[in-house]
Amino acid sequence: MKPSASAAAQMAAVVAEPSAPAGQPAAADFQRGLDERVWRWLTLSPALLLLLALSVLPLVNLFATSFFTVSWSGGHSSFAAAGLNNYRALAGDTLFRAGILNTILFALFAVGGQMLCGFVLALLCTGVTRGRLLYRTIFILPILVPGIVVGAIWKLLLNFDFGLVNQAIALVGIDPLNWLGSANTALASVIFVDIWHWTPFCFLLFLAGLQSLPQDVYEAAKIDGASGWQELTYVTLPMMLPTIMVTFAFRLVLAFKVFDEVYLLTGGGPGTSTQVMSFTLYQRFFREDQTGYGSAMSVAIIFMTCILLSAALAARGRMGAAK
Amino acid sequence: MTTSPRARSLIVHALLIAAALLVLIPVVWVVAAGFRTQISLLSGAFWFSPVLKNFNEVLFSKTSDFLVNYRNSLVVGTLSTLICLVAATLAAWSLNRMSWPRWFVHIFLGWALVFHMFPALALASAWFTIMRTVGLDNTLTAVVLAHTVLNLPMALWLMGVFVRDVPVELEEAARLDGATTPVLLWRIVLPIIAPGLAATGILTFVFSWNDFGVALTLTMKQTATVPVAIAKFAQDYEILYTQMAAAAALSILPALVLLIIGQRYIVAGLTQGAVK
Numbered sequence: 380m381k382p383s384a385s386a387a388a389q390m391a392a393v394v395a396e397p398s399a400p401a402g403q404p405a406a407a408d409f410q411r412g413l414d415e416r417v418w419r420w421l422t423l424s425p426a427l428l429l430l431l432a433l434s435v436l437p438l439v440n441l442f443a444t445s446f447f448t449v450s451w452s453g454g455h456s457s458f459a460a461a462g463l464n465n466y467r468a469l470a471g472d473t474l475f476r477a478g479i480l481n482t483i484l485f486a487l488f489a490v491g492g493q494m495l496c497g498f499v500l501a502l503l504c505t506g507v508t509r510g511r512l513l514y515r516t517i518f519i520l521p522i523l524v525p526g527i528v529v530g531a532i533w534k535l536l537l538n539f540d541f542g543l544v545n546q547a548i549a550l551v552g553i554d555p556l557n558w559l560g561s562a563n564t565a566l567a568s569v570i571f572v573d574i575w576h577w578t579p580f581c582f583l584l585f586l587a588g589l590q591s592l593p594q595d596v597y598e599a600a601k602i603d604g605a606s607g608w609q610e611l612t613y614v615t616l617p618m619m620l621p622t623i624m625v626t627f628a629f630r631l632v633l634a635f636k637v638f639d640e641v642y643l644l645t646g647g648g649p650g651t652s653t654q655v656m657s658f659t660l661y662q663r664f665f666r667e668d669q670t671g672y673g674s675a676m677s678v679a680i681i682f683m684t685c686i687l688l689s690a691a692l693a694a695r696g697r698m699g700a701a702k
Numbered sequence: 703m704t705t706s707p708r709a710r711s712l713i714v715h716a717l718l719i720a721a722a723l724l725v726l727i728p729v730v731w732v733v734a735a736g737f738r739t740q741i742s743l744l745s746g747a748f749w750f751s752p753v754l755k756n757f758n759e760v761l762f763s764k765t766s767d768f769l770v771n772y773r774n775s776l777v778v779g780t781l782s783t784l785i786c787l788v789a790a791t792l793a794a795w796s797l798n799r800m801s802w803p804r805w806f807v808h809i810f811l812g813w814a815l816v817f818h819m820f821p822a823l824a825l826a827s828a829w830f831t832i833m834r835t836v837g838l839d840n841t842l843t844a845v846v847l848a849h850t851v852l853n854l855p856m857a858l859w860l861m862g863v864f865v866r867d868v869p870v871e872l873e874e875a876a877r878l879d880g881a882t883t884p885v886l887l888w889r890i891v892l893p894i895i896a897p898g899l900a901a902t903g904i905l906t907f908v909f910s911w912n913d914f915g916v917a918l919t920l921t922m923k924q925t926a927t928v929p930v931a932i933a934k935f936a937q938d939y940e941i942l943y944t945q946m947a948a949a950a951a952l953s954i955l956p957a958l959v960l961l962i963i964g965q966r967y968i969v970a971g972l973t974q975g976a977v978k
Contacts, residue, residue: 414882414883415800415801418796418800418883419796419800419801419802421792421883422792422793422795422796422800422883422887423792423793423796423797423800423802423810425785425788425789425792425793426789426790426792426793426854426858427793427810429789429847429850429851429854430813430814430817430851430854433829433832433847433848433850433851434813434817434825434851435813436828436832437825437828437829437832438825438828440828440831440832441824441825441827441828444828444831500718500721503714503717503718503721504718506711506714507711507714507715507718510715510718514718514722515965515969516961516965517722517725517726518721518722518725519961519965519968519969520725520726520729520957520961521725522972523908523912523954523957523958523960523961523968524729524912524954524957525911525912525913525914525928525929525932525953525954525957526912526914526929527912527914527929527932527933528929528932528950528953528954530936531732531932531935531936531946531947531950532728532729532732532950533728534936535731535732535735535943535946535947536728536731536732538943540744540746541743541744541745541746543727543728543731546746575724575725575728579725580972583969583972583973584972584973587969587973632818632819635821636821636822636823638821638822638823638914638915639914639915639929642914642915642918642933643933643936656821657821657822657823657824657915660821660823660824660827661823661915661919664827665827665830665919670827670831673827674827674828676824677823677824677825677827677828680820680821680824681820681821681824684819684820684821685816687819688816688819
């Protein structure tokens, strides 16, 4: 009898709310519901306000401004209705068109290169036991370096007169190249710099992915007599596919935003050979003060981003359905 | 194809070391350029006697604002990280543990994801207009606010992962013991998600420190951050290569410190979500 009584007492102690007097559970529930409703909003409000004020409002502002021609004089702006003129002008803007084309080229080649290099490095790194942490530490470094500093580093290294790259190729008898100043090599150089900058990020994600793969599958493959290549194509790659897709999506989005490196390395030139979307926008909006037209361009870029996003989601949905 | 395990391991290490050199040499070469004279750099000589002239010029000369830029970057990075962590953690907890309707959670997080994909430059133009309207143009507050909202989606995402790791039973037990929401958050949730906060905080700080596009458009001479200052070196009429190198070397110091003391958190933050 005694043990069960103490158990009942314990249960009563757990169930009863210390703040609510016994016999008034409804009041306690009400108190708790109120608490829940109040704190639900209080905890969400800082992030909600930030997003409303600095992401939704700017977007509305951009959209509204894009239908006006804004002229500045003496720090004051005057708006003149322009209808769809700004959007019509976009179609004929050669700088904008070059920007889109170069951004697509840049994103595909840079991200492709990073993924390939990152995957090979991650595979190599899982193969070693000694020094893995040291390698990882070194490979992480570029991720943490500001984009503008990466630009500064390679502006020095690729310099025509004294850059390390031209010094290095001189050793094997190749004439110095004007990497950033010639229209033939400028975009390729920017792509190379971006691969240098972001291969480590792909490496890190792939390394984490490889280390989380179940080991028994590899043992089974070994027992079945799979060669190293078969193991890679039939075991590792299929199991890594989710990580590969996530990394690809992540990097592609960031590659479409590219600005810092281009700003410092080439400034969009020579000609329009390294003009990218963000840089075109910067020129039109901030350097030329074309507020209305720049807003229309922003809206167009955001619209294209949304299309890209929905295409990615649709592809993911189809892949999910195929499984 | 029969290679002994020993030879194989040697080849793998050789390739990894080559890759490590490819990462390190550019950085080391530029840091070294910061210790050279302009003449020594332009002559392309391999050996040089190091001088501190560039660092002196960058840090202490009357024409350079680099110390002000450094302070600006530290202030902006620290404040935007703190605000971002508080807002993101509370929101992540609220969305995961309070009784919000599903559609509301989806729209909220979906919008954060979509917003994260917009090029910052596309929004910077609107921020510029809005900040000017409310009288915050050319202030550090504007940059702090912009960086906060820029990093908010990533912080929301990461803190969501960490908040979901807090056992629901623990929170319910605390509730039954009469813990109010602030007490619950402070005494139960916070200690458990502390490592997650460190990971998210380091990344948020680094991304704020590294941002160039937004800082460029929202700042002027006195409010410029470090990346904006470095870009200036490259754009002057006569490019001051060695001073630019010295400034670049100084700008990666915080990242190096964080890499040494917080690598575990950096890796956790960067790989979270991609692998989970």
